[in-house]
Amino acid sequence: MAEITGRSLGGRCWVKMPQINEELYAADEARWASLMVAAQKGEQEPYRQLLAEVGEAVSRYLTVRFGAHAMIEDCVQDVLMAMHEGRHTYNPSKKFRPWLFTIARHKAIDALRKRNARREVPEEEVAGVYSEDVTEGIDRGKLLARLSITYREAVTLTKLVGLSNAEAAARLQISESAVKVRVHRGMLQLRQFLEAEQI
Amino acid sequence: MSRGDLINSLSADLEPVKPVAGTNLLTATWLLLGVAYVMIAALVLGPVRPGVFDQLVGNPRFLLETLYGVGVFTLVAMVAFRSAIPAALTPTLKRLAIIAVIIWIGNFLYALINPALEPSMVGKRPHCYLETLVYALPPMLFAIYRQQQLYPLKPRDSALWAGLAAGLIPAWYMQIACMYLPKHVLLFHILPGLAMAGVGVLMWLLWQRVKG
Numbered sequence: 158m159a160e161i162t163g164r165s166l167g168g169r170c171w172v173k174m175p176q177i178n179e180e181l182y183a184a185d186e187a188r189w190a191s192l193m194v195a196a197q198k199g200e201q202e203p204y205r206q207l208l209a210e211v212g213e214a215v216s217r218y219l220t221v222r223f224g225a226h227a228m229i230e231d232c233v234q235d236v237l238m239a240m241h242e243g244r245h246t247y248n249p250s251k252k253f254r255p256w257l258f259t260i261a262r263h264k265a266i267d268a269l270r271k272r273n274a275r276r277e278v279p280e281e282e283v284a285g286v287y288s289e290d291v292t293e294g295i296d297r298g299k300l301l302a303r304l305s306i307t308y309r310e311a312v313t314l315t316k317l318v319g320l321s322n323a324e325a326a327a328r329l330q331i332s333e334s335a336v337k338v339r340v341h342r343g344m345l346q347l348r349q350f351l352e353a354e355q356i
Numbered sequence: 357m358s359r360g361d362l363i364n365s366l367s368a369d370l371e372p373v374k375p376v377a378g379t380n381l382l383t384a385t386w387l388l389l390g391v392a393y394v395m396i397a398a399l400v401l402g403p404v405r406p407g408v409f410d411q412l413v414g415n416p417r418f419l420l421e422t423l424y425g426v427g428v429f430t431l432v433a434m435v436a437f438r439s440a441i442p443a444a445l446t447p448t449l450k451r452l453a454i455i456a457v458i459i460w461i462g463n464f465l466y467a468l469i470n471p472a473l474e475p476s477m478v479g480k481r482p483h484c485y486l487e488t489l490v491y492a493l494p495p496m497l498f499a500i501y502r503q504q505q506l507y508p509l510k511p512r513d514s515a516l517w518a519g520l521a522a523g524l525i526p527a528w529y530m531q532i533a534c535m536y537l538p539k540h541v542l543l544f545h546i547l548p549g550l551a552m553a554g555v556g557v558l559m560w561l562l563w564q565r566v567k568g
Binding site for chain 1: 447
């Protein structure tokens with residue numbers, strides 16, 4: 158958590174997101190918008206370029222917020238597919254970036270929400286300490302760092318590490334229903350944090 | 357599938373698409389057709405309340421209440437269609453629409469103790485609550501259908517707003533077509549109008565089930 162600027166305001170930990178380079182931002186915006194317009198006309202090459210660039214941008218966006226994790230790549234692919242299905246809803250007279258990142262935010266939360274059922278960790282990790290690689294990656298997630306420790310633990314264990322509610326409850330030494338409540342509230346907060354961002 | 361493979365397959369399947377021109381025209385068209393349909397359908401089943409035009413001209417508060425109703429369902433319809441396009445709906449507009457609906461209901465609650473018009477049974481329509489529900493169905497179904505052609509990220513919420521917008525049109529129209537008694541307005545016009553929000557969600561769920 159070394160990158161966190163630990164500013165406490167009203168008991169909540171606020172973290173600075175990376176600064177936006179205005180020139181690069183404007184250049185990307187103009188290029189992506191024109192590529193998208195070409196894609197709407199059915200031009201394959203500009204579309205391929207757009208998907209590749211957007212895929213990288215969304216991957217970075219999600220990694221900064223949620224940490225390096227296997228889920229990120231799934232999420233990026235979900236965003237690309239959503240972008241493809243909803244490409245007719247991009248209005249060329251509007252900015253491209255808000256349209257894209259609204260989809261990315263939604264897909265990220267959706268992917269996290271759906272992760273309950275997926276079990277990705279081996280049994281030995283459940284009983285003991287889970288993989289250091291996994292936690293290191295997750296610790297880099299600046300958005301997660303904004304959650305209170307109780308919510309962060311519950312969300313991390315169930316949604317990112319992949320433990321079931323019962324397993325997370327055993328690890329945290331709280332009841333299963335308390336885990337569910339913490340996860341639910343944590344997810345709500347994550348959604349609010351994401352929606353409050355100006356991209 | 358790797359990201360590269362996905363990109364190749366998506367760009368290989370690329371078809372030209374017509375970008376949406378914006379939601380204002382869609383909303384305006386839907387509102388015009390919806391209001392016209394509700395008014396014509398209601399007129400077929402019965403006339404407007406006798407003396408309602410004199411009431412509109414002679415009572416500024418009633419006129420304001422009626423015009424405000426138009427503003428409310430317009431705002432709700434804007435939210436309904438904008439919610440079906442990524443980034444088109446701002447939180448401010450959504451909050452504004454919620455507040456507008458609450459104020460509209462609050463106005464009729466206030467009218468329980470201080471009505472805009474002299475409460476009367478004149479113009480009573482025997483099945484106004486059913487009329488409200490039935491008239492709202494076609495505009496609601498059309499709105500949900502149109503939303504699905506766009507790209508609603510929260511389709512259930514979008515359907516809820518579509519149901520609410522469609523429900524509020526006949527609820528508003530009953531203000532001039534049916535009797536004026538605040539309790540009656542709340543229970544038999546506004547409540548069925550609000551209930552259409554739930555019907556919208558149910559219709560969306562049904563739609564999902566049918567689609568499999």
